[in-house]
Amino acid sequence: MKEYWEQAERLRRRINRKIHEIHLLRQRAEGMNGSGINDMPRTVSPDRSKMEGTVFKIMALEQDIQETQAEYDALIAGMEARINAVQDSDARDLLSKRYLEFKPWSAVAAEMFISKRKAYYIHAKALESLQYDAVQFT
Structure with missing residues (x-):
């Protein structure tokens, strides 16, 4: 389960990082077209090659996000x-909250109206009942 958790977190962080990068590139591209209102003098002809390069970077990042999202899904x-x-339905609920919704143990226990200690106990029992494939959680 730890390997699954770490892999899912890595993929989520990678997706979020790329989304943020696209946001920054789009902000930069908006500044390139000279439409912003400020007191700085504008260039007569904006540099199209910079704009094209930025658009291509955005397209490549969007493609990478789609591929990473497919892996995450x-x-x-x-x-x-x-x-x-x-x-066990309680164990299924607990595992879903923890590993599909990525909630912390305190939130899982609170939502199930149990103590964290009881949540850990149910978790341990649920892990025993999971059927493992040849490659575990990869």
């Missing part, structure tokens, strides 16, 4: 299938 779908195989 496959990881989540695999985990969801494993969780749905657990017979």
